Amino acid sequence: MANLKEVRNRIVSVSSTQQITKAMKMVSAAKLRRAQDNILRMRPYAQRLSGILANLSTLTEGAAVANEYSVKRDVNRVLIIAVTSDRGLAGAFNSNIVKASIALATTKYSSQLASGNVTFLTIGRKGNEALAKKGYKVISNYTNTFHNLSFDTVREAAERAMNGFVAGEFDQVDLIYNEFKNVATQIVRTEQFLPIVEKPLEENKSAAIIPDYSFEPSKEEIIQELIPKSLKIQVYKAVLESNASEHGARMTAMDKATENAGELLKELKLTYNRTRQAAITKEILEIVGGAEALAAG
Template identity: 65%
Template sequence: MANLKEVRNRIVSVNSTQQITKAMKMVAAAKLRRAQDAITQMRPYAQKLSEMLGTVSAGAESATDSPYKQARPVQNVLMILVTSDRGLCGAFNTNVAKAAVARINEQYADQARRGTVQVMAIGKKGAEAMARRGFTVNTNHVNTFGNLSFSTVREAAEEAMDGFVKGQYDVVEVVYNEFRNVATQIIRVEQMLPIVSTPAPAGVTANVNYIFEPGEEEIVTELIPKTLKIQLYKAVLESNASEHGARMTAMDKATDNAGELLKELKLIYNRTRQAAITKEILEIVGGAEALSSN
């Protein structure tokens, strides 16, 4: 049985840990509110932008000629992993890495064997996880969350888009956590490039002769790249909100576990203390009886 000093030290240590997890939970809750507001505002804009692109593409011949729509045999693959920079958020980062590896093994196993699968990591944890698995990792954008804004995410999107246009990548996919609520994050694997044609929105008839101003080519040339950048920015915002939700949940569970452990330690402490007192009483009684018998 542990002595009283050891149990007291453990109680102090666990109590200190519980205070830290409580504080981290409160910080995550505050950050989650802001991140949730950001993604809530972004979703309608991203959806309308995609609908607008579908509407224009339905009647614009130049949309089919976009370099971002050119499908070709898949030789080189770029996987964009959106994870967090820090841990202590449960299986948040592990799930993204596992989903990316599963996607590669399922769809791009030949390319992986040839070493033509590259990873662009947005978030340090994703870079570390994929590097451990032997993949070539682009770490130019691991610090995106340190200064999260559209301009920082745009740089990553432009790098992937330029690589696709130049033929460095034949397909670009994004793996991230979609935010549903504090306790639920859903892994999403989406193809970013080449752009997959989607049906026209309800009420839009194909092959309609639209009147474009300033011009069909100018609108499509501007709209498609912007949509791609917004698509990646939305994925990053989804992941950011999911991270804070996952960390809040993890810290809440850690705080509860620390409370349960404290109860057990205090029970052990009281039992150990009672045993020590009982032992001292028995020694005193035994000594008194020995003196009286003399």
């Protein structure tokens, strides 16, 4: 049985850890509220912009197909954008993205991976560290993105992928991130980023009635301006989703850690009391034994 000093030291250590996890939970809860507000405001805008582009693509009768971001080529070189976080202590938040990225590379792009033509672009330090450690090729890593999260801080990563696609450096670009559902649930999403996935004409016609837009200066020029912006918004939305998911995952993980620390403290205090009681009983027995020995002598 452990001595009293060892048990006391463990109680102090676990109590300190519990205070830290409780504080981290409160910080994540505060950050989550802001991150959740940001993504809830972004979703309608991103969806509306995507809908406008789909309608414009239909109205231009295939003009969007000629856009440089819509060019379809044989998929020989692949880029996977993995959005993780810069910090850990968020449960399986980061490991889920790393696993999904590796699974995508080893299944869907197994032949390209064998030829060394699958590369990664990571947003977040944890994804970069994990993929590089496993021997995968990371061409660009954007850290500290979440320290001052804004459209400008994300745009550089989006432009790196877009310029690489236009230059023929990549034939396809996929995006993997955690979508925020609620505090306890984050859904790993894999989306084709480039080339642009166009909705079939029949799908657009069978949907709601397409608005009658007025164009200035022209439909084609507007699409040429909107498509790059829409692609950057797509990456920005994924990062906002990941940011909210990160704080939700960390809040849940720290809540569970605080709860586990409380259970461990109960066990340690029970062990301490039992050890202390055993020590007192032993001392009493020694005193009684000594007294009887003196009386007998």
